[in-house]
Amino acid sequence: MTAAPTSAPTRRPSNLVPMLVVAVLAVLIYWPIMLWANAGQAARSLASGAELGCGTALQCATQLRNPVIPAPGQFASGFASLSVPPFVNTAAPYNALVTGGETLLGLALACVLGLLLATLLVGSRSFERATLPWLVASQTVPIVALAPMLAVLLGQYGVQGFLPKAIIAAYIAFFPVAIGMAQGLRSPDPLQLYLMRTYRASRWQTFWTLQVPASLPYLFTSLKIAATAALVGSIVAEISTISFSGLGKMLAENSRASDTVALWVIMVYGAALGIVLVALIGLLERLVTRWRPAA
Known part of the structure; x- marks a missing residue:
């Protein structure tokens, strides 16, 4: 009697080909x-009589x-001038690392606050009714106006430098974490909850063994959204406050100098930083949720 053939494990399709096509x-x-x-x-410069060294x-x-x-040659030249040497105060790689550190710290703070709020929102309907409208309202405040005020307030208590930018980033990023995690904690099927009650599981046992594992996909999806929000918050905070390093500081300086090529290079660095942050969260998700079947 021959053994039944075993099916090969399903391999997750690579994202490399679609990325290359784009x-x-x-x-x-x-x-x-x-x-x-x-x-x-x-054309407008030539019409005004400017000498550009070209005919048409x-x-x-x-x-x-x-x-x-910028033309490809101009972009390459600007990229080289802002990237080499990479770890001086005026180099884009160094400033991207500073902004990335602020973003990661802000994302960590947002994760702690968001998880706490999600637990309270799910655990108490009265807390949700009293708090959720204010959480929504907090996200409608323009961060450009809020960042300087937060920086001044924190400065009065000796909080300066790196930490205020991270706190401002956390202020933007905590909301998607809180809402996504709350949705995830409510995601278990009612039959699963009923089964836990039949086993006489306590509320905390149900929370840790059923609700938390079920909420992990929601959490990591929310973290990817929060990471991009935290990155924007860090850059805006660097622009809106006194900063000595970071991509936001570089954007402000080159904007005042009207150096559009440098602005494009810095924007590419910011986009690359966002991609790296989301990729790191995706890697962490695969490590934490190995029990999930491959898509």
């Missing part, structure tokens, strides 16, 4: 969009000093 499409449309965006500015607006579109969208 990257190729972005490269293909980059050149015509760059020419279209810069040609108008070049289309030729000048790749040679503008402050283009709307």
Whole structure:
């Protein structure tokens, strides 16, 4: 009697091919969009009598000093000038590490606060009715206006430097963690909850053995959203407060200098930092939730 063939384990499809397809499409449309965006500015400069060293607006579109969208050569030159050497105060890699540290600390604070609020929201209906509207209202306050006030308030108590930016980042990021985790804690099927009661499980036993494991997918999804929110909060806090390092500080300085090529390079660094943060959370999710079947 022959043994029944065993099916091969299902492998998770790689995201590399779709990412490469999107990257190729972005490269293909980059050149015509760059020419279209810069040609108008070049035409106006030529019409005003400016000497650009080129004959037509289309030729000048790749040679503008402050283009709307930098040409590939300009972007490469700006990227090199802001990246080498990488660990000096004026280099983008160093400042990206500073912003990344602020974001991670803010995300950790947001996670602690969000988990606590989610537990209270699920555990007490009266607490939810009294608190949830105020939590929603807290997210409607413009962070650009709030960041300087928080920095001044925290400065009065000696909290300066790295920590205020992280607290501002946590202020933006805690809400998706709280709402997502609350939804996850409520996700177990009523039959599962009934089964726990038939086993005479206590409220905390039900919480830790059923509700918390069921909420982990919701938690990591919320953390990915919160990570991008915390990154934006860190950058806005660096712009809105006195900062000596960080991508926000670089954005503010180069914006005042009207260096559009540098602004584009810094924005790419910020986007890459966001991708790295979300990828790290995805890796942590795979390590923590190995019990879940592969998608």
